[in-house]
Amino acid sequence: MTRFVVVGGGIVGLAVAHRLRTDRPGDQVTVLEKESGWAAHQTGHNSGVIHAGVYYRPGSLKAALCRAGSASMVRFCEEQGLPYQICGKLIVAAGDAELPRLHELHRRAVANGLPVRLLDAAEATEYEPHVAAVAALRVDSTGIVDFAAVCRRLAELLAEGGAELRLDTRVTAVRMAGGEVRVETTTGELAADVLINCAGLHADRVARLAGVVPPARIVPFRGEYYELVPERRNLVRGLIYPVPDPRFPFLGVHLTRMIDGSVHAGPNAVLATAREGYSWRRFAPRDVWEQLRYPGLWALARRHHRYGLTEVARSLSRTRFAASLARLVPALTQADITPAGAGVRAQAVRPDGSLVDDFLVVEAERQVHVLNAPSPAATSAFEIARHIVARLPTR
DSSP states (O other): OOOOEEEEOHHHHHHHHHHHHHHHHHHHEEEEEEEEESSSSSSGSOOOOOOSSSSSSSTHHHHHHHHHHHHHHHHHHOOOOEEEEOEEEEEEEEEEGGGGHHHHHHHHHHHHHEEEEEHHHHHHHHHHHTOOOEEEEEEETTTOOOHHHHHHHHHHHHHHHTTTEEOOOEEEEEEEEEEEEEETTTTTEEEEEEEEEOOGGGGHHHHHHTTTOOOSSEEEEEEEEEEEGGGGGGOOOOOOOOEEOSSSSSSEEEEEEEEOEEEEEOOOOOEEETTTTTTTTTTOHHHHHHHHHHHHHHHHHHHHHHHHHHHHHHHHHHHHHHHHTTTTTTOOOGGGGEEEEEEEEEEEEEETBBBOSSSSEETTTTEEEEEEOOOHHHHHHHHHHHHHTTOOOOO
């Protein structure tokens, strides 16, 4: 029997544990989560979009695992009776200057084997009557789901299958001893044959506790959401996205009809003042000090300070946020939106200031560390898990 300890109770950690129980039913699986519930951070604070895989570089892990992950996520929801909807989305070029980037997205989508279509302005309004576009890319296979509900079901299946699930359990130290991994936690010490780190916002810290020097550091970016007031939800049928800036992994402020019928708008992307900084009021001195000491953050700031200032201005002004939405749907005004919380993206940044644009998995002796798994990690979770478990030794 091999003893596996998975750190992190978000969708990637739970999917890895589920894959271990499926592929290796004779082995022992323990999941450690420092919060009192599952999907407490990135998984539970996102747009709930099942991405198709349009944006990602052909040949990258993101491209391969997102496309396969979309299918496996839908399959899991159908098997478990969880609500989802394949509603499709429009990626909208609001002006002629955005057309080259839209065509590049179309090229990537075709290279990734996705069913997409370029639309003119009139064709775009057949899908979204209130949208403003000179052209658009239609992605039929994009969907929506409640990823927190997926996590709750995964936890139930793991418990039924004999996995040990420990909430309110923070990892405090990791060391190698006698050919095994000793994991010290706030609820006691565990011995493992293999440690799998899926700690999201704290993944690089867990790696350092285990003696691994990460090639990049997590820098938290907060994404703030609004939602449309109920009487204006009719302005959006499905999902409406802008053409993203290819220099960044952020997709831009967009409109998303959620599985409960509400319509969310956002997120923006501002540097958070805490790894779990869901508002400007949340300030963690340790987190800020770590960021200020990291050369990668200063290199990133020098390279993209104008973009950052624009995002901060949009964060502080509902008028600016509403104006971003009005580029997509001109009928929307400041009066049509109301605050709807925020999420924090765990973005890995290299020491030279470059953003890690693919999933990043680092292996060490008896250890696997998932060090960059932001969007589309939720969509890709089952395939990330398959990718990790397939690389583990059989015994």
